[in-house]
Amino acid sequence: MFGGNSNQRGPVWIPVNVLIIRALLQYYGNYGNDFTVECPTGSGRRMNLHQVAEEIVRRLTNIFLKDKNGRRPVYGGTRKFQKDPHRRGYLQFL
Numbered sequence: 001m002f003g004g005n006s007n008q009r010g011p012v013w014i015p016v017n018v019l020i021i022r023a024l025l026q027y028y029g030n031y032g033n034d035f036t037v038e039c040p041t042g043s044g045r046r047m048n049l050h051q052v053a054e055e056i057v058r059r060l061t062n063i064f065l066k067d068k069n070g071r072r073p074v075y076g077g078t079r080k081f082q083k084d085p086h087r088r089g090y091l092q093f094l
Contacts, residue, residue, distance in 0.1 A: 014060070017056060017060055020056065021053045021056055021057060024049045024050070024052055024053040024056075025049070025050065025053050027049050028048060028049035028050040028053070031048075031049065032048070033048045034048075035048060035049065036048050037049070037052060039051070039052045039055055040055075064091055072091075074091070
């Protein structure tokens with residue numbers, strides 16, 4: 001089956017990304033500022049591994065932070081979590 005609720009959006013992806021961030025920071029400690037990679041792929045922007053780790057952290061946190069309309073991307077179009085005054089203030093990591 002493709003689409004629907006996959007591990008990409010499930011409870012596995014945050015810990016996996018944390019492991020990736022930690023590894024990038026450890027490699028940055030070894031390689032320093034001179035080793036750069038293109039991030040994001042195809043953008044032409046070069047970043048060192050510390051900057052790549054920061055970019056992943058920024059993207060992860062933005063999923064849970066409210067946008068200019070007060071909506072959290074993590075909930076998509078689920079009205080109950082976006083608008084319900086009893087639920088909109090709570091984050092769920094399910």
